[in-house]
Amino acid sequence: DAPPDPSLLDTGRYYDMLLRCGGPFNIQLSGGEPTLRDDLPEIIAQGKAKGFTFFQVNTNGLRLARDEAYVKALAEAGLNTVFLQFDGLCDETYIAMRGRALADEKQRAIDVCAAEGLGVVLVPTLRKGVNDGEIGDILRFALAKMPAVRGVHFQPMSFFGRFDGMPSDSDRLTIPDVLAAIEAQTEGTMPRAAFSPGGAEHPLCGFHADFTRMDDGTLQYRKRASSPCCCGSSQARQVVAKKWSGKRSKSASPSPATPPSRIDTSSLDAFLDARQNRTLAVSGMAFQDAWNLDLERLKRCYIHEISAEAHLIPFCAYNLTATDGRALYRR
Numbered sequence: 390d391a392p393p394d395p396s397l398l399d400t401g402r403y404y405d406m407l408l409r410c411g412g413p414f415n416i417q418l419s420g421g422e423p424t425l426r427d428d429l430p431e432i433i434a435q436g437k438a439k440g441f442t443f444f445q446v447n448t449n450g451l452r453l454a455r456d457e458a459y460v461k462a463l464a465e466a467g468l469n470t471v472f473l474q475f476d477g478l479c480d481e482t483y484i485a486m487r488g489r490a491l492a493d494e495k496q497r498a499i500d501v502c503a504a505e506g507l508g509v510v511l512v513p514t515l516r517k518g519v520n521d522g523e524i525g526d527i528l529r530f531a532l533a534k535m536p537a538v539r540g541v542h543f544q545p546m547s548f549f550g551r552f553d554g555m556p557s558d559s560d561r562l563t564i565p566d567v568l569a570a571i572e573a574q575t576e577g578t579m580p581r582a583a584f585s586p587g588g589a590e591h592p593l594c595g596f597h598a599d600f601t602r603m604d605d606g607t608l609q610y611r612k613r614a615s616s617p618c619c620c621g622s623s624q625a626r627q628v629v630a631k632k633w634s635g636k637r638s639k640s641a642s643p644s645p646a647t648p649p650s651r652i653d654t655s656s657l658d659a660f661l662d663a664r665q666n667r668t669l670a671v672s673g674m675a676f677q678d679a680w681n682l683d684l685e686r687l688k689r690c691y692i693h694e695i696s697a698e699a700h701l702i703p704f705c706a707y708n709l710t711a712t713d714g715r716a717l718y719r720r
Contacts, residue, residue, distance in 0.1 A: 392697065392720045400432050404439045406699045413440045415630060417472065419447035424459070430466035437467040443630040445470040447512075450498030451491075457501055464505040469634040470539065471502050475511035477523040478530060485519050503537030508635035510540045510670075517546070517562050524567070525574025531669055532602060539635065540670030543567055547676040549710045556680060564596055564675050571671070579671065583610040587672075591689040595674040602667045677705040679712075694718070 395403070407414055416436055423429055423446055433444050446463065450473045453460050473495065476482050480490035502509050511531055515521050524543070531538045545562035568581045579600060586592035600608045677683060682705070690703035702718050709717045 394426065395697070397428065397431060397435060401435055401439075403695045403699055404436050404441065406695070407441075408439065410701065413442060415443040415445065416441050417445045417447050422449055422451075424448050424452040430459075430462040430468075433463065433466040433468055443470075443634070444468050445472050445510075447472040447474075449474045449487075449491075450495055453501055454494040454497040457504075460501050460505050460507070464507055468507060469630065470508040470510060471498070472510050472512055472542070473498060473502075474514070475527070476513050476516075477520045478526055479523075482520045482523065486514065486516060499534060499537060502635070503534075506636040508539040509534075509537055510542050511538060512542045512544060515543055515545045515562050515567065517560060521562060521566075521570060522574075524570045525576075528571070528575055528579065528669075528671065532600075532608075535602070535669060536666035537635070538669070540672065543671075543673035545673070545675050547708075548678045548680065549708050550714060550716075555712060556678075561681075564593070564673065567673055568596065578608050579610075583612060584671075585612070587674075589691050591683075591686040593675075593683070594686055594689075595672060597670065597672040600669050600671060601664060602669075676708070679709050682706075682709070 404412075418429065418432065426432070429446070436444060444467055446468060448471060450471070453471065475495055476486045478492060480492045483489065483491040483495075499509050511527060513520065513524075513527055515524070528541060531541045545564070545567060548556045548560075568584055571579050571584075572581050579598070583598040583600070584596045585598065587595040587597055598610055600610050603609055677686065687703050687706055690705065692704040693701040694704055694707040696702050696707070696718060697720060707718045710719075711717075
């Protein structure tokens with residue numbers, strides 16, 4: 390039998406443990422499918438009350454597409470960002486990846502979230518030969534949906550759980566493969582040269598770039614001139630929170646009061662706000678599995694799962710499964 394879901398008493402204990410370990414951190418509520426829980430708004434509100442400021446829900450979006458009241462409750466509780474499973478734009482892709490036609494429901498979920506001022510990050514799981522030819526279309530769709538869509542976070546498929554057997558190298562999409570596809574499928578408007586490794590994790594784990602749409606419709610990027618691991622995890626968390634949050638969450642968390650100034654900064658504020666609303670964060674992460682695990686990368690991981698026993702487990706280690714589907718940490 391499946392173990393019971395954590396109670397509110399359990400989640401409160403998890404939050405307290407994170408605070409003792411150096412929090413508050415950015416929180417992603419995941420699963421399984423977290424929106425199966427009716428008390429998800431309460432879990433977010435509980436974390437807000439304890440001092441956590443950034444909340445992201447990792448979801449397939451199906452409940453969000455049909456339950457506007459639920460989305461409103463999530464937003465009012467303090468949700469910042471919806472990390473939306475988004476494998477492509479056509480039903481054929483979803484039938485191959487998820488077993489049913491979902492394209493309309495995905496777009497409906499984006500619209501409902503936008504109406505509540507929630508930021509949306511599209512999260513395509515890329516499967517070689519299935520949807521790696523839709524990378525450019527997904528990016529163009531995201532640009533058209535700004536500012537509701539704050540970013541696209543590509544995840545080349547890793548081999549966990551239901552995957553049967555041992556993958557070969559030909560089954561994999563690597564980070565260089567994805568960057569080459571981004572450049573080719575956007576006709577060079579998002580070139581490989583724009584991307585840098587992530588700021589806090591191991592440089593082989595991911596990539597990132599910001600693209601701003603200018604008045605003439607062109608895309609502009611600024612290359613980060615720094616070495617990998619240029620910032621600590623605290624700074625990286627703040628950057629992610631700012632880029633991925635929607636309008637509601639931005640206004641719901643006012644900055645501390647500052648002394649009045651005689652300088653009128655309203656024009657600058659309007660400029661920065663407009664620039665943020667025209668900027669798309671494009672990133673990706675290659676998660677490890679049992680066949681390509683790298684301990685050096687694992688040691689540098691700053692994305693952790695909380696186990697049922699309230700232990701922090703590096704994300705890739707937590708999700709490891711053997712050839713027969715046995716999990717190392719998951720119950």
